[in-house]
Amino acid sequence: MGGTVTAEPSCGVGVLDKTSLLLGVLAEGPASLRTLSDVTGLSRATVHRLALALESIRLLTRDTRGRFLIGPRIGELAGGAGRDRLVQSSGRVLADLRARTGASARLYRRRGGVRVCVATAEGPGTGRSAGAAEGVALPMKAGAGTQVLLAWEDPYEIARTIRGADFGVAALARVRRQGWAQSLGTGELGFGAVAVPVRGADGRVEAALVLDGPVTLMSRAPGRRYGRLLIGAADGLDTGSVRPAARF
Secondary structure (H helix, E strand, O other), X not given: OOOOOOOOOOXXXXXXXXXXXXXXXXXXXXXXXXXXXXXXXXXXXXXXXXXXXXXXXXXXXXOOOOOEEEOHHHHHHHHHHOOOHHHHOHHHHHHHHHHHHXXXXXXXXXXXXXXXXXXXXOOOOOOOOHHHOOOOEEXXXXXXXXXXXXXXXXXXXXXXXXXXXXXXXXXXXXXHHHOOEEEEOOOOOOEEEEEEEEEEOOOOEEEEEEEEEEHHHHOOOHHHHHHHHHHHHHHXXXXXXXXXXXXX
16 A cells, blocks of 8 residues: 555545545555555644544554554444345344354445445354454455455446455456355455355345355365355345345
8 A cells, every 4th residue: 555545525624534535545454554644645643633533433443453444333334324124134044054054154235445244143163353243344355255246346347446456357257157256364364255146136236145264164165165055045035125146
């Protein structure tokens, strides 16, 4: 991460414009105080004051290295705004996946440059950090869920969003062919994940259904092991206006 950020729309209220700059940088991933200052062009004192204020209301949080990242409150607000029949009825399906596999089952929605965990059933003893908890927003730069949410976008959106991602267009083409995405060690070392799309009535991908857990549970080929199971689970979602993932 480097350089300065592209000019953001201004609302004319200084503190809000500066906050928007900080959030724009953090949408790409965790950043130190120095990085936030360098990239936004704001003084370190200003960044420090704003970051602490945003942290106090949970709009920002910090990782184990002390870097700032988008906090759970943003995800909670986004998830609440998007709560619909799909989210409300997903508990049974997620719990069934957890019971059948021992892994954690989650539902993600995309909100601009981040994906938000809007529902989860945590597997027993999987040991995931708070970064995978309900309400947390993660950058659209890594992970099986991100690949599923991006793979069926138009080419321009893929090219724009994929910059800096840990996967390329070839990986997304493979996701479209096989109907699922997988990742190993992306969020945490020693963990694997598989994800499938959930589609709206117009055929667009509305959400990603994700299964994740330790590699000892998921194997080093989680897609081959659990992809079809996850597609079947998506078919069982009571989606209302959203239809389940198509079969591949």
